[in-house]
Amino acid sequence: MKTILPGAPWLIAHRSMLGIDNPHKVSLNGQDYVLWQNSQGEVFALNNICPHMQASLSDGWICHERNTITCPFHALEFDGQGRLHQSGKTGVQPLTPPLALIVRGDCIWTYGGLSTKIPVPDLIENLSHGMTFLGVAGEKSIRGTFLNNLLIGYDYNHPMGTHRKLFGIKANRIPVFEQEGYWVKVVQELDRNDATFNDIRRHPALLFVPKSYTGTLEYAFPALATFRTRFPPGKILQVHVLYPETETRTKTFVLVYAKFNHPIFNTLLQRSMLNAVTTVVEQDTQVIENSYPRQPAKIRLPHEEIMFHAQKLYREW
Incomplete structure (x- = not known):
């Protein structure tokens, strides 16, 4: 290939x-x-x-x-x-x-036995310093090209559709978009609907997610997309990993870290947080695997310039 x-x-x-x-x-x-x-x-x-x-x-x-x-x-x-x-x-x-x-x-x-083009990023070490590793979530081989899997991580509109049942996001603002070479930083402000009893029963961690919160995303193209935020029990960090298995299959898994204000939250929330991340990956997978072949879009949504930037990096590699 x-x-x-x-x-x-x-x-x-x-x-x-x-x-x-x-x-x-x-x-x-x-x-x-x-x-x-x-x-x-x-x-x-x-x-x-x-x-x-x-x-x-x-x-x-x-x-x-x-x-x-x-x-x-x-x-x-x-x-x-x-x-x-x-x-x-x-x-x-x-x-x-x-x-x-x-x-x-x-x-x-x-590097898969090939010559080095860019160095191994230090994003994980920098962002996870002082945090506790909770585990790996959402390990999956997805039927879809690497580019299609890559772009969903830069798509800031899809959570209101793909993840509506999990997070109930009703508003999404992007006040910050910075990029330098293969590094990108995005600040995302989100508003949520109230979680239902059934939502909390399935994912108890949602009980601690405020109705409005800010997340910071940093990327090390092409392998890593990170998301971190603060919520009442402490700080969380998700590191979404991608690599191409074949031309038509992409591997993903997520490294989950946290720094809780009290050790008891580690016991209470670890499994729920890992399960929630796994659900996110499963929902993204369903969208990717059920989509028709990509064609030029006839509709433009807000913040898509971030996704176009990632696509440009890929095309010009």
Whole structure:
């Protein structure tokens, strides 16, 4: 397939998604890889295709003693450099190519083996400093192009339609739009309808969302879209991650952080917040997967220049 945005850094996993000694499959730009993390926190990645008879290495298992991944077909073992381990000896040359990774804290990045065009952004480290990681939400492989998935994150009109049942947004103002290179900042002022009893029962965190609130969004094109806001229990940060699996499938997941005013809110709201984020992703997914092929729009809505800016970055890459 044609590589999408060659030279871009992609956030392909968070440590919490890997576990320990557990093969994890990742698809990036039409190529499958297997990732694993050992008990020392080292992370490895190889081409997922066994060089013997093309079995899927991610269906195999990790040998803890030798830190090797074992093919499920013939139990052949490969180390983190892709070298064959056999009869107590390790080969000199890799037989299955490793994938170069960049590990920043708990975030695992890669350029997919291609030359670097832009650096790995430090947006997550800067925004999450002093906050508690609550978990990963909304992990999903979406049937849709990367561009279509990207643009929905820059579309400030869709929450009043797509997410009306969840948030009841009735007004949306954008007083700030700043951009410099591949970084964008947007300030969004939102007014909500009162949440119903059933809304709160499904998502208790809505009880603490005020009727009017301000959110700040920052983007590190093309991989990250962040949203942060204050509400009575404290501060929340969502990091929406995207990367292209194939030309027609896009992977997403959301890293959720918070800084609560009291530890009890962590226990009370963690699950509800993760569930609410998952619902947002599911609603966006439904819209993307059910849309017809994109055509020139015959209607213009407010604030769409932000979406056009992202589209311009993509087209001019």
